Amino acid sequence: xxxxxxxxxxxxxxxxxxxxxxxxxxxxxxxxxxxxxxxxxxxxxxxxxxxxxxxxxxxxxxxxxxxxxxxxxxxxxxxxxxxxxxxxxxxxxxxxxxxxxxxxxxxxxxxxxxxxxxxxxxxxxxxxxxxxxxxxxxxxxxxxxxxxxxxxxxxxxxxxxxxxxxxxxxxxxxxxxxxxxxxxxxxxxxxxxxxxxxxxxxxxxxxxxxxxxxxxxxxxxxxxxxxxxxxxxxxxxxxxxxxxxxxxxxxxxxxxxxxxxxxxxxxxxxxxxxxxxxxxxxxxxxxxxxx
Amino acid sequence: xxxxxxxxxxxxxxxxxxxxxxxxxxxxxxxxxxxxxxxxxxxxxxxxxxxxxxxxxxxxxxxxxxxxxxxxxxxxxxxxxxxxxxxxxxxxxxxxxxxxxxxxxxxxxxxxxxxxxxxxxxxxxxxxxxxxxxxxxxxxxxxxxxxxxxxxxxxxxxxxxxxxxxxxxxxxxxxxxxxxxxxxxxxxxxxxxxxxxxxxxxxxxxxxxxxxxxxxxxxxxxxxxxxxxxxxxxxxxxxxxxxxxxxxxxxxxxxxxxxxxxxxxxxxxxxxxxxxxxxxxxxxxxxxxxxxxxxxxxxxxxxxxxxxxxxx
Numbered sequence: 001x002x003x004x005x006x007x008x009x010x011x012x013x014x015x016x017x018x019x020x021x022x023x024x025x026x027x028x029x030x031x032x033x034x035x036x037x038x039x040x041x042x043x044x045x046x047x048x049x050x051x052x053x054x055x056x057x058x059x060x061x062x063x064x065x066x067x068x069x070x071x072x073x074x075x076x077x078x079x080x081x082x083x084x085x086x087x088x089x090x091x092x093x094x095x096x097x098x099x100x101x102x103x104x105x106x107x108x109x110x111x112x113x114x115x116x117x118x119x120x121x122x123x124x125x126x127x128x129x130x131x132x133x134x135x136x137x138x139x140x141x142x143x144x145x146x147x148x149x150x151x152x153x154x155x156x157x158x159x160x161x162x163x164x165x166x167x168x169x170x171x172x173x174x175x176x177x178x179x180x181x182x183x184x185x186x187x188x189x190x191x192x193x194x195x196x197x198x199x200x201x202x203x204x205x206x207x208x209x210x211x212x213x214x215x216x217x218x219x220x221x222x223x224x225x226x227x228x229x230x231x232x233x234x235x236x237x238x239x240x241x242x243x244x245x246x247x248x249x250x251x252x253x254x255x256x257x258x259x260x261x262x263x264x265x266x267x268x269x270x271x272x273x274x275x276x277x278x279x280x281x282x283x284x285x286x287x288x289x290x291x
Numbered sequence: 292x293x294x295x296x297x298x299x300x301x302x303x304x305x306x307x308x309x310x311x312x313x314x315x316x317x318x319x320x321x322x323x324x325x326x327x328x329x330x331x332x333x334x335x336x337x338x339x340x341x342x343x344x345x346x347x348x349x350x351x352x353x354x355x356x357x358x359x360x361x362x363x364x365x366x367x368x369x370x371x372x373x374x375x376x377x378x379x380x381x382x383x384x385x386x387x388x389x390x391x392x393x394x395x396x397x398x399x400x401x402x403x404x405x406x407x408x409x410x411x412x413x414x415x416x417x418x419x420x421x422x423x424x425x426x427x428x429x430x431x432x433x434x435x436x437x438x439x440x441x442x443x444x445x446x447x448x449x450x451x452x453x454x455x456x457x458x459x460x461x462x463x464x465x466x467x468x469x470x471x472x473x474x475x476x477x478x479x480x481x482x483x484x485x486x487x488x489x490x491x492x493x494x495x496x497x498x499x500x501x502x503x504x505x506x507x508x509x510x511x512x513x514x515x516x517x518x519x520x521x522x523x524x525x526x527x528x529x530x531x532x533x534x535x536x537x538x539x540x541x542x543x544x545x546x547x548x549x550x551x552x553x554x555x556x557x558x559x560x561x562x563x564x565x566x567x568x569x570x571x572x573x574x575x576x577x578x579x580x581x582x583x584x585x586x587x588x589x590x591x592x593x594x595x596x597x598x599x600x601x602x603x
Contacts, residue, residue, distance in 0.1 A: 113302070114309045117583045118576045119538040122556075129560030129568040130317055206437055210542055213439045214557050229443060233546075236443065237451050244447075247440035254435035 010267040011260060018256035025069055026076040035063035037070035038221040046239055058228075058242055059235060068249050070223035075253065078139055078208045083197045085143035090150025091193055095181055097151065098158030108151060115148030121210060128216045138217035142207055146200070153196055154189040161188050199261030202254040209250050225250045296588060303584040310576035311366070315359050317569040318349075326351050328563070332375040366573070372566035374559075381570045384555065391461045391551035392540055395474060398467055399536040402475025404529070407482025414483065415490035415513060426483055433480035438539050442473040442546045461549045470547045474539040478532045485528055489521035496520075523590050530586025534579050 008016060025032070034054070041061035048056050055064040097108040115123065120142070127141035161167060162185070170180050209226030211217035218224035220231070225246035232242035318325060326346035330337045333345075345351075350358055365372070371381035414423040449469060450458035457466040493499065494517055502512045540553030552571065559567035 110305060110309060114306055114313070114576075117306055117580045118310070119534050119579065121538050121541060122572060122575050125541065125556060125560050126313075126317060126568055126572045129563060130321055130565070132563065133561070202435060209437055210439070213542065214545065214561075216557070216560055226437070226439065229439065233443065236447055240447055240451075243443050247437065247443065250437050251432075251435055251440060254437070255432065258431070258435050 011263045015256060015259040015263060018252065019260050022072055022076065022253050022256060025072045029069045029073045033066040033069045035066040037062065037066040037223045039063075046235070048239070048241070055245060056239070056241055058232065058239075064242065064245060067223040067228060068225070068245060071225040071228060071246060071249065072253070074135075074218055074222060074224045075205050075208055075250075078135070078142075079201050079204045081139050082142045082146060082204055082208075083201065085139070086146035087150050087193055087197055089143070090147045090152075091154045091186065091189055093147070094151040094154025094156075095158050095185055095189060098155040099162060099177065099181055099185060101159075105155070109155065112148040112152045112155075115145070116152070120145035120207060124207065124211060125214075125216065128211065133216040133219060135218050135222065138208065138211050142204065142211075145207075146204070149196070149200070150193055153192055157189045157192050158185050161185055195261075195264055198264045199258070202257035202261065205250065205254050205257060292591075295591065299584055299587055303580050306580045307577055310580065311363060311573060312359070314569045314573035314576070315362055317572065318565050319355055319358070321565065325349070325565070328565075329375055332564075333378075366570075371570040374564055374567050376562050376564050376567075381567055384567075385552055385570065385574065388550050388552050388555050391544065391549040392537075392553060394461075394467055395470055395540050395543065395549070395551060395553075396533065396536050398471030399474030399478075399539065400529075400533060402471050403479040403482055403532055403536070406475065406479030407486060410479075410483035411486025411490070412513070414487040415494070415517075416509065418491065423487070426480075426487065430480045430484040433477050436477060438473060438477060438542050439546060441476060442470070442543055445469045445473055446546070459548050461547075461551075466547075470543050470549065473543050473546075474536050477539075478535050482525075482528055482532065485524055486521055489524050490517050493517035493520040522593050526590050526593055527586060530582060530589075533582050537575065537578070 039062060041057070044053065044057045044061040045059055046057065047053050047061070050056070053063050053065065055068065057063055058067070093108050097105040123145040124138070124141040127144060128137050131137045131140075167180060167184065170184065208217060209224070209229075211226070212224040213226035213230045215227070215230070218227050220227065228246040229243055232239070232246075236243050321328070324342070326342045326349065327337065329349065330341045330345045350361060353361070369382055371385070373380050374384065377384075410422070410426050414420075414426045417423060446458045446469065449456045456469050458469060460466060490513065494512070499512055499516055502516050507515075537553075540551055541557055542553075543549075544551040544554035545557055552574075555567065556571040556575070558564070559571060
């Protein structure tokens with residue numbers, strides 16, 4: 001259980017509580033949700049906070065709490081899928097570019113440069129514009145927009161590792177490129193990619209909400225916070241809670257992700273840590289060694 | 292120095308070529324029959340003859356490479372095609388919609404600048420003071436704040452509750468205030484944090500101790516000795532900020548019902564208006580590549596260390 005305690009101490013309980021409660025809501029959403037998030041009940045339309053609907057109901061009489069829970073599911077599944085897709089493709093491209101170098105490296109890096117100079121929202125928007133708005137297309141679009149970051153990151157790590165003596169020795173020993181890549185280079189890059197991904201999750205949650213807000217991501221009746229917010233805008237005068245609640249949910253999730261990413265990055269790179277945090281970590285480390 | 296500039300310029304040119312290929316691919320990569328889609332959007336009876344005529348008109352039967360160069364030639368002459376939905380010329384429509392976007396980008400940058408610099412310096416002037424603490428909390432919160440939520444809250448507070456500012460349409464300077472704040476506040480918080488951290492780092496350098504021992508006040512040291520250190524960081528951040536603010540225009544323009552280029556792009560994506568989509572992507576990409584190039588060059592010239600390294 002040491003790793004659990006270490007995680008707890010590195011990340012800190014407020015962040016952990018925030019992120020894990022969102023994860024809990026997303027995983028057990030269909031169990032804890034009081035109503036079907038898509039079920040309309042026009043006689044309850046625009047109902048305010050009540051015993052029946054804790055957080056009220058929207059213009060179509062759908063339960064806001066249930067829709068917020070469903071929105072957590074939509075967002076988190078989207079974030080995880082995009083990170084997996086973009087991370088895998090990016091790592092593949094980056095490893096190949098870093099290991100083989102030459103023209104392959106040149107091509108991959110040029111495309112990364114393009115991805116870096118044009119903000120991801122534009123790339124995603126163009127993709128969705130061509131293939132049509134849907135949840136799947138949004139996820140594909142964001143994955144494509146996010147690949148350059150992971151390709152560049154992996155390529156840097158791999159290119160630095162390739163010139164190290166231990167990789168050279170492996171080559172001399174007759175290890176195949178595949179063995180070197182999968183047994184020795186990918187694990188090195190994976191650590192970096194995971195650290196980066198934890199810092200990236202917040203941005204992705206925002207991107208998903210942005211696209212859905214513009215009507216180019218999640219389509220109704222599937223619930224998503226950005227889309228809930230935009231469809232509540234016409235009623236902002238009579239029912240501001242319909243706008244505020246999804247906004248707060250999204251902000252909290254992004255804060256959680258950002259704090260998590262910051263903490264993990266700090267733990268991985270102690271030099272960036274403040275003196276106070278460093279001494280704290282030394283103390284923890286000492287305790288663990290003694291235990 | 293000159294070689295580096297040339298090198299950067301060539302890289303930017305290559306990026307622009309890549310951008311043009313990607314933009315071109317929007318029509319080439321369209322899943323399904325483009326000619327049928329265009330014919331359908333034009334309305335009227337869609338027969339095989341009509342589809343064939345459209346394919347002929349858009350040169351859809353030519354080889355890809357030929358089509359690319361033909362398209363590129365048209366673009367270089369300023370002809371971006373015409374919208375599938377309205378039939379109007381894309382270039383003319385873009386020119387018409389330029390004003391709101393320029394106002395938004397400039398206004399947003401101004402908000403960023405004022406907020407970032409004033410808060411950043413206030414924080415560095417009185418470290419760990421009340422302002423500093425507020426900035427720190429605010430920066431973490433603000434980076435996580437969705438732009439459209441901020442915009443919605445601004446509309447609710449200033450438009451609905453206080454009824455102070457217009458929240459709808461591009462109608463005079465008063466209606467510019469809320470959108471510009473919505474666009475500039477988040478990067479402003481980020482900039483203030485960077486300035487604060489950069490100044491703090493510079494304030495721990497030996498030459499600052501020397502200046503202190505000479506008896507100079509904190510304000511003088513901050514502006515004379517610490518300030519030059521953060522110029523490169525500041526310029527890079529501000530350059531990136533232009534990209535960020537322009538990206539925000541995609542979201543903020545539709546909320547406030549501004550007819551800018553950002554809203555044009557979103558509309559095109561919603562209605563699969565391929566020529567508009569293509570042109571917007573191309574124009575925005577070129578803009579970002581050029582801005583990046585400029586920032587790189589300016590930073591290079593502003594940073595004495597880089598200048599010297601390049602000369603050696």
